[in-house]
Amino acid sequence: MSDTPRLTTAGGAPVADNQNSMTAGPRGPLLMQDVHLIEKLAHFNRERIPERVVHAKGSGAFGTFTVTNDISKYTKAKIFGDVGKKTEMLARFSTVAGEAGAADAERDVRGFALKFYTEEGNWDLVGNNTPVFFIRDPLKFPDFIHSQKRDPKSHLRSGTMQWDFWSHSPESLHQVTILFSERGQPKTLRHMNGYGSHTYSFINEENERFWVKFHFKTMQGIETNSGDEVAKLIGEDRESHQRDLFTSIEEGNYPKWRLMVQIMPEADAEKTWYNPFDLTKVWPHGDYPLIEVGIMELNRNPENYFADIEQAAFEPNNTVPGIGFSPDKMLQSRLFAYQDAHRYRLGVNYTQIPANKPRCPVHSYQRDGAMRVDGNGGAAPVYEPNSFGGPVDGARFKEPPLKISGDADHYDHREGNDDYRQAGDLFRLMNEVQKTHLLDAIAGAMNGVPEDIQRRQIGHFLKADKAYGEGVASRLGLSVADAAE
Numbered sequence: 464m465s466d467t468p469r470l471t472t473a474g475g476a477p478v479a480d481n482q483n484s485m486t487a488g489p490r491g492p493l494l495m496q497d498v499h500l501i502e503k504l505a506h507f508n509r510e511r512i513p514e515r516v517v518h519a520k521g522s523g524a525f526g527t528f529t530v531t532n533d534i535s536k537y538t539k540a541k542i543f544g545d546v547g548k549k550t551e552m553l554a555r556f557s558t559v560a561g562e563a564g565a566a567d568a569e570r571d572v573r574g575f576a577l578k579f580y581t582e583e584g585n586w587d588l589v590g591n592n593t594p595v596f597f598i599r600d601p602l603k604f605p606d607f608i609h610s611q612k613r614d615p616k617s618h619l620r621s622g623t624m625q626w627d628f629w630s631h632s633p634e635s636l637h638q639v640t641i642l643f644s645e646r647g648q649p650k651t652l653r654h655m656n657g658y659g660s661h662t663y664s665f666i667n668e669e670n671e672r673f674w675v676k677f678h679f680k681t682m683q684g685i686e687t688n689s690g691d692e693v694a695k696l697i698g699e700d701r702e703s704h705q706r707d708l709f710t711s712i713e714e715g716n717y718p719k720w721r722l723m724v725q726i727m728p729e730a731d732a733e734k735t736w737y738n739p740f741d742l743t744k745v746w747p748h749g750d751y752p753l754i755e756v757g758i759m760e761l762n763r764n765p766e767n768y769f770a771d772i773e774q775a776a777f778e779p780n781n782t783v784p785g786i787g788f789s790p791d792k793m794l795q796s797r798l799f800a801y802q803d804a805h806r807y808r809l810g811v812n813y814t815q816i817p818a819n820k821p822r823c824p825v826h827s828y829q830r831d832g833a834m835r836v837d838g839n840g841g842a843a844p845v846y847e848p849n850s851f852g853g854p855v856d857g858a859r860f861k862e863p864p865l866k867i868s869g870d871a872d873h874y875d876h877r878e879g880n881d882d883y884r885q886a887g888d889l890f891r892l893m894n895e896v897q898k899t900h901l902l903d904a905i906a907g908a909m910n911g912v913p914e915d916i917q918r919r920q921i922g923h924f925l926k927a928d929k930a931y932g933e934g935v936a937s938r939l940g941l942s943v944a945d946a947a948e
């Protein structure tokens with residue numbers, strides 16, 4: 464007997480012939496009793512699960528987070544315990560708008576999703592490679608994404624839809640400026656930064672709250688592709704970022720990022736000229752400097768892409784004691800959206816999939832549901848309170864109360880919000896080459912868009928910086944005098 468394993472059906476029975484189906488005579492029709500053939504075809508029909516509604520194309524790897532600096536005065540989270548402490552983690556990077564087969568090098572924001580398997584539960588930081596976002600009210604998220612996906616009739620991506628939405632949404636200007644800068648075309652996934660983007664909270668042992676922003680600075684350095692390089696690259700290799708990440712890790716060239724945080728004392732939130740919970744704003748580093756925390760290293764490729772990366776379920780609601788949420792309404796809505804998406808995409812018991820399974824004991828009263836494979840709690844009590852020693856809640860994990868006030872209403876989120884200042888600051892920070900790249904890229908993307916939309920958008924660029932508006936207008940052959948107010 465050779466050592467080669469014997470092929471079996473899913474039920475474990477040996478398969479006698481995997482080359483020829485069973486027929487009535489050599490030319491005859493198939494027989495229902497060829498159960499191996501029927502099972503094989505039926506399983507194949509079910510190989511695809513729904514792709515993520517956004518961020519469908521992605522690459523991922525496992526790694527380690529190591530603490531390099533003590534930040535225990537801000538947070539009691541055990542992941543940030545002693546200097547030198549290591550925690551296993553998983554990362555998935557993605558483009559946002561393209562489908563599962565999209566070309567990696569395209570201009571887009573990149574997803575930067577992280578899952579840290581801490582001893583107190585999974586901490587997921589589901590961010591992007593940009594510190595801000597296009598919108599600040601989650602009610603607009605489906606509209607925004609529809610405008611970036613395909614036109615319902617032509618089934619083509621549409622500059623008209625994109626710029627129509629953005630020109631009606633001036634809060635997008637800051638992120639649009641980043642997207643069309645060189646940062647919108649990272650050379651590889653290793654050569655970009657990551658950001659938690661939202662404001663989160665830290666809670667320390669004294670139960671004090673701080674507001675916090677997370678930054679992952681690439682230790683490979685920022686590198687980007689030019690428009691020409693992207694066009695050439697996509698023509699040659701649609702999987703350039705997947706290939707680069709996989710190969711680097713296979714070769715032992717492990718990419719690293721330095722985690723830094725910005726900390727804002729809780730009371731400062733009342734004092735800044737911007738709303739610190741507004742996802743379209745950054746916190747000036749001069750006011751809130753970066754503090755080093757640790758290093759994230761990706762050092763293990765998944766053995767099986769589908770098992771670990773396609774089935775990975777990142778969810779901003781996964782926090783641990785010492786890390787909490789903030790009033791950012793975008794974040795608040797994401798606390799619902801991701802679990803809901805996973806239940807649809809992977810099923811209600813998706814936390815049992817090894818990539819998503821916490822590496823600490825889980826004690827809950829949730830039972831049953833499709834594909835429950837973990838013993839379902841065995842004979843343990845299924846309700847609480849009970850008299851049989853079932854798990855109980857722990858008041859020591861309560862966060863300090865958060866003062867909230869105001870009448871319930873649909874408040875105009877644009878009122879009193881300056882959508883132009885930080886976008887203009889970013890433009891002014893660019894050198895001449897970077898400005899030219901930005902203006903060329905924007906004008907290229909706006910080419911062919913109806914003129915009224917172009918004029919409305921130029922009005923926004925002008926308000927951010929005169930040279931910004933003039934640069935786009937002149938490239939489109941328009942006069943700034945005609946820009947919409």
Ligand code: HEM
Pocket residue numbers: 514515516517518521555556557573574575576589590591596600601602604659660661742775776777793796797800801804805808
């Ligand atoms: C993926 C919703 C804003 C980063 C997703 C998915 C949904 C979603 C439904 C697919 C999840 C899945 O099927 O696994 C939303 C909603 C938002 C929002 C409703 C706002 C109202 C954001 C923001 C960021 C972000 C602001 C970054 C700062 C990501 C990333 C993924 C993702 C990185 C891919 C995660 C992965 O790799 O599996 N989002 N999103 N999203 N989102 Fe969002």
